[in-house]
Amino acid sequence: MPGFDSSYMWKGIIPQSENPHMKNPSRGYVSSANQLSVDSSYPYYTGYSFPVYRGYIINRRLDEMSGITVDDMKKLQVDNYNIKAEFARDILMQTDQSKLSNAEKKYFNIWQSWNMRNDTAEQGATVFHLWWEELEKSIWSDELHIKDLPLPWPNETTLIESLHKDSAYRFADNRNTPAVETLQDNLIASLKKASERLDDIDRSGRLAWSNFKDTKVQHLLKLPAFSKLHLPIGGGAGIINATKEDHGPSWRMVIHLTNETEAWGVYPGGQSGNTGSKYFDNFVDDWAKGSYYRLWMMKKTEVKDERVKWTMKFSKKS
Amino acid sequence: MKLLVAILLTALLALVGGMWLPWWSIAIASLLIGLLVPQRAGRAFLAGFLGIFLLWAIYSLSKDIPNDGLLSAKVADMFSLGRNSILIILVTAFVGGLVGGFGGMTGSFLRSSR
Numbered sequence: 001m002p003g004f005d006s007s008y009m010w011k012g013i014i015p016q017s018e019n020p021h022m023k024n025p026s027r028g029y030v031s032s033a034n035q036l037s038v039d040s041s042y043p044y045y046t047g048y049s050f051p052v053y054r055g056y057i058i059n060r061r062l063d064e065m066s067g068i069t070v071d072d073m074k075k076l077q078v079d080n081y082n083i084k085a086e087f088a089r090d091i092l093m094q095t096d097q098s099k100l101s102n103a104e105k106k107y108f109n110i111w112q113s114w115n116m117r118n119d120t121a122e123q124g125a126t127v128f129h130l131w132w133e134e135l136e137k138s139i140w141s142d143e144l145h146i147k148d149l150p151l152p153w154p155n156e157t158t159l160i161e162s163l164h165k166d167s168a169y170r171f172a173d174n175r176n177t178p179a180v181e182t183l184q185d186n187l188i189a190s191l192k193k194a195s196e197r198l199d200d201i202d203r204s205g206r207l208a209w210s211n212f213k214d215t216k217v218q219h220l221l222k223l224p225a226f227s228k229l230h231l232p233i234g235g236g237a238g239i240i241n242a243t244k245e246d247h248g249p250s251w252r253m254v255i256h257l258t259n260e261t262e263a264w265g266v267y268p269g270g271q272s273g274n275t276g277s278k279y280f281d282n283f284v285d286d287w288a289k290g291s292y293y294r295l296w297m298m299k300k301t302e303v304k305d306e307r308v309k310w311t312m313k314f315s316k317k318s
Numbered sequence: 319m320k321l322l323v324a325i326l327l328t329a330l331l332a333l334v335g336g337m338w339l340p341w342w343s344i345a346i347a348s349l350l351i352g353l354l355v356p357q358r359a360g361r362a363f364l365a366g367f368l369g370i371f372l373l374w375a376i377y378s379l380s381k382d383i384p385n386d387g388l389l390s391a392k393v394a395d396m397f398s399l400g401r402n403s404i405l406i407i408l409v410t411a412f413v414g415g416l417v418g419g420f421g422g423m424t425g426s427f428l429r430s431s432r
Contacts, residue, residue, distance in 0.1 A: 278388060
């Protein structure tokens with residue numbers, strides 16, 4: 001949204017009937033994962049950057065599933081399948097393996113035999129993550145890292161989409177060299193760079209995905225003593241379990257809308273805000289494991305239930 | 319004997335004072351005992367130090383044990399003491415002891431300069 005263009009000034013509120021909405025769609029479900037929820041015919045500005053992968057894999061899974069149970073939904077919420085890795089596979093497979101050193105070949109093989117799941121122990125997830133990061137740098141840095149010209153880094157989907165659509169992607173050439181580089185050159189160069197980093201990571205025992213990602217739940221003051229560090233949890237950006245290093249989908253909940261509402265939930269914290277309480281962070285390990293607690297949808301008749309530990313009375317000051 | 323009495327009186331007065339006054343009332347408590355019990359400066363320091371050291375160590379322990387050492391381990395971690403509850407309690411008691419010791423010594427000096 002260009003701030004200097006007065007036609008973008010505040011004009012009013014979008015009528016409720018024109019807000020993006022969906023009711024009883026024929027596909028049988030409503031889903032949302034921060035994706036762009038309207039198509040290009042939508043007349044109002046909605047922002048410019050929306051993640052694609054999570055919504056895509058959620059819809060694919062829901063399309064495949066039938067007779068879904070509560071346990072199916074719990075499993076779906078912590079699914080670690082990396083759809084971006086699936087889309088990127090044919091691009092990385094173009095690497096000319098005869099040009100790889102032994103170390104590079106080793107990491108190539110780890111990546112190739114990887115099941116494309118960012119589960120805690122997967123080394124392929126770490127290789128893919130770093131290789132793709134280096135490939136983006138190798139292809140775009142020469143164009144985008146221009147002094148005094150701040151340019152935004154492209155979206156997470158841009159490189160895969162461009163390479164699939166454009167077999168002679170001109171960004172592959174490094175502008176700073178007389179030679180004309182191809183995608184092939186970039187694949188080799190980026191794997192070389194990634195291998196160097198992977199060697200360091202391997203030496204410190206962090207090649208497994210959760211060790212590399214090293215997820216932590218931090219205290220607001222970022223004091224390590226009050227935080228939960230080195231959590232054994234997979235997932236990552238673009239994955240249904242989108243748990244990154246220090247943020248992600250914390251609150252997980254499944255609601256079963258039967259006559260009597262049944263609900264399950266968990267979050268990486270606890271019920272007490274007191275750092276000295278055992279209830280301060282006692283949910284974190286269960287959350288990392290992907291287990292849930294039954295939530296109590298309290299009814300009026302349960303006011304005297306033994307699970308009510310304390311009550312709070314409000315009164316008007318007369 | 320005089321030393322033992324001074325230690326106990328310091329601890330007792332600091333405990334009672336702490337019920338209404340801020341933590342630094344331990345300095346006043348040990349100073350008053352330093353004035354009350356005639357001792358040389360060195361012994362007055364020792365009385366103030368041990369009085370407060372014991373008070374804070376025992377008091378911290380009495381709070382720490384029902385808490386299963388949860389909070390003390392976290393605070394010890396913050397001070398790079400490897401989540402060791404006993405160490406952080408000893409450090410706590412030592413800091414209090416220093417304040418108490420100097421309070422007692424000040425009391426002794428005040429008394430001898432009168």
